[in-house]
Amino acid sequence: MAKELVFGHQNPDTDAIAAALAASYYLNKKGLDTEAVALGAPNDETNFALKYFGVKTPRIIDKADTKEVVLVDHNEAGQSVSNIKDLTVTHVFDHHKIDFKTSAPLFYHAEALGSTSTILYGFFKKDGIKIPKDLAGMMLSALISDTLLLKSPTTTDVDRQVIKELAEDAEISDYDKYGLELLKAGTDLSKKSEKDLIDGDAKSFQFGNKTYRIGQVNTVDIQSVLARKDALKKEIETENKEKGFAGFLFVITDILNSNSVALYFGDDQTKIESAFNREFKDDVIDLPGVVSRKKQIVPPLTESFN
Amino acid sequence: MAKELVFGHQNPDTDAIAAALAASYYLNKKGLDTEAVALGAPNDETNFALKYFGVKTPRIIDKADTKEVVLVDHNEAGQSVSNIKDLTVTHVFDHHKIDFKTSAPLFYHAEALGSTSTILYGFFKKDGIKIPKDLAGMMLSALISDTLLLKSPTTTDVDRQVIKELAEDAEISDYDKYGLELLKAGTDLSKKSEKDLIDGDAKSFQFGNKTYRIGQVNTVDIQSVLARKDALKKEIETENKEKGFAGFLFVITDILNSNSVALYFGDDQTKIESAFNREFKDDVIDLPGVVSRKKQIVPPLTESFN
Numbered sequence: 001m002a003k004e005l006v007f008g009h010q011n012p013d014t015d016a017i018a019a020a021l022a023a024s025y026y027l028n029k030k031g032l033d034t035e036a037v038a039l040g041a042p043n044d045e046t047n048f049a050l051k052y053f054g055v056k057t058p059r060i061i062d063k064a065d066t067k068e069v070v071l072v073d074h075n076e077a078g079q080s081v082s083n084i085k086d087l088t089v090t091h092v093f094d095h096h097k098i099d100f101k102t103s104a105p106l107f108y109h110a111e112a113l114g115s116t117s118t119i120l121y122g123f124f125k126k127d128g129i130k131i132p133k134d135l136a137g138m139m140l141s142a143l144i145s146d147t148l149l150l151k152s153p154t155t156t157d158v159d160r161q162v163i164k165e166l167a168e169d170a171e172i173s174d175y176d177k178y179g180l181e182l183l184k185a186g187t188d189l190s191k192k193s194e195k196d197l198i199d200g201d202a203k204s205f206q207f208g209n210k211t212y213r214i215g216q217v218n219t220v221d222i223q224s225v226l227a228r229k230d231a232l233k234k235e236i237e238t239e240n241k242e243k244g245f246a247g248f249l250f251v252i253t254d255i256l257n258s259n260s261v262a263l264y265f266g267d268d269q270t271k272i273e274s275a276f277n278r279e280f281k282d283d284v285i286d287l288p289g290v291v292s293r294k295k296q297i298v299p300p301l302t303e304s305f306n
Numbered sequence: 307m308a309k310e311l312v313f314g315h316q317n318p319d320t321d322a323i324a325a326a327l328a329a330s331y332y333l334n335k336k337g338l339d340t341e342a343v344a345l346g347a348p349n350d351e352t353n354f355a356l357k358y359f360g361v362k363t364p365r366i367i368d369k370a371d372t373k374e375v376v377l378v379d380h381n382e383a384g385q386s387v388s389n390i391k392d393l394t395v396t397h398v399f400d401h402h403k404i405d406f407k408t409s410a411p412l413f414y415h416a417e418a419l420g421s422t423s424t425i426l427y428g429f430f431k432k433d434g435i436k437i438p439k440d441l442a443g444m445m446l447s448a449l450i451s452d453t454l455l456l457k458s459p460t461t462t463d464v465d466r467q468v469i470k471e472l473a474e475d476a477e478i479s480d481y482d483k484y485g486l487e488l489l490k491a492g493t494d495l496s497k498k499s500e501k502d503l504i505d506g507d508a509k510s511f512q513f514g515n516k517t518y519r520i521g522q523v524n525t526v527d528i529q530s531v532l533a534r535k536d537a538l539k540k541e542i543e544t545e546n547k548e549k550g551f552a553g554f555l556f557v558i559t560d561i562l563n564s565n566s567v568a569l570y571f572g573d574d575q576t577k578i579e580s581a582f583n584r585e586f587k588d589d590v591i592d593l594p595g596v597v598s599r600k601k602q603i604v605p606p607l608t609e610s611f612n
Contacts, residue, residue, distance in 0.1 A: 095411055096411055097408050097409055097410050097411055097412075098404075098406050098407060098408050098411075098412070098414060099406075099407045099408075100404050100405075100406060100407075101404060101405045101406075102403050102404050102405075103403055103604070103605045103608035103609060103612075104403055104418075104601070104605045105401055105402055105403050105404075105416065105417075105418035105600065105601070106403075106404070106416065106418060107416065107417050107418065108404060108414055108415070108416040108417075109414070109415050109416075110411065110412065110413065110414040110415075111411075111413050111414075112410075112411035112412060112413065126432055294411065295410070295411070298409070299409050299410045302409035303409060306409075
């Protein structure tokens, strides 16, 4: 029989890939027979980590060909494989808000920690399972990526402790230095098309009865991204029309200064303004201090739309 | 400030009460300030256990007066406090199917084990927190109640192990003997009104766009309950009308022989027949081998209705 598939969300970031690798390794040690796969090609940052630690890129799928699956770093159907409704989810490991429905009990563990990899580290530790060096490196990279090197408000004391332990397991003596290299590897946007930029890390969210899209890019130079506003607008409006999104919020985050601005094209612009208590000027809204989609963007939007 | 409230589902069974006591004790040891409460008066079985182990009945509420709450042994809004939509759920410990939505990340742990108390036992053990004798007795009673003394198909190897450890902590030398006493304490239905019978353990479920109600009583004599069919029908039809239930399935379970029959009054009777591949005769359907609402009733109904 085919192995049970383990995967993170579409448009995988480093945590989606690393947590799938970690959960698969962990569950196999617990007696399951699983394979980590990815719902899309790794981004530049993840490729940097895969190469650095000599880890093979997981097989890429968009539809699962097994009956049972494990979800990591996501739980909402819209962020998962296209045939999720026909599958049985046996386990979820996640650190996001929950919008999940099943017809039978399952294993579900979520915690508001900085990364899903941080959560999985706890399971390895609880059961006394040693994490191989290369896997620890990927999990370390995921923790660094999701917390922007412990700067995101999603960072917890647990993350601050686990980063040290994972760095040790991964034999990284200076995780700050490694972390900056990793984050910078993901910020060279100059060679990317506007379509790449808006699709890169975008996720769909249901607010009311409509589907909205929220994308995010990390950069060290917000102005050079904003300089491409007209081309981004054109691409976003095409995507809204083709995929039926009611709106698209494109967040541009300065990882060095922990600030963001966002572009928005779509319905209900005023609901976005009231979510953040700020106004759009020329389609751009300032989001000072905002770096976390999960903690600082989705919750106020959910409140404002519902 | 008021303590954070911890509670199980409406119409509490022994696990709803015991898991609330256990989760509150556990979280307080972890530094939170919580109080276990109940969404309704304990049933006869739970009262037997509370008396046996000298535990005070938790305060009964139907609305939470704190902003933050902890859910145990349930997750669906329809089974929770009336004002659940206005509250922030910080933790869930549960062993049921999931139908849950939040706007922010939280701690959520579910496992397909026999009782929520079994799951909580694992958290005490992981963190090396000793369970006091009286609390262990309540958790033992909950495990026995939910698994019908390990006979329900929801029983796992973990439950078979934990029952021994909880019995030891509770200083119960023969848990089989105690378990039968406990279960029988919940089966004296003769003094109960029809309204008590149908309301006792009933929960609401969403199938499609309609709300259905599923109640269950344990007995050692199915025929004596069926003899009250006409009066039960009248009471159920009144309740369907008053509360807007599309239908009410009333399951009568023989705990000695591990069988059930069910009465049904409401819409879509044929969907219930196709869920169980059997037909109603005089409003009664045979459910041989069925004892678990969670594992053997709700999943086939969910499939059949959706």
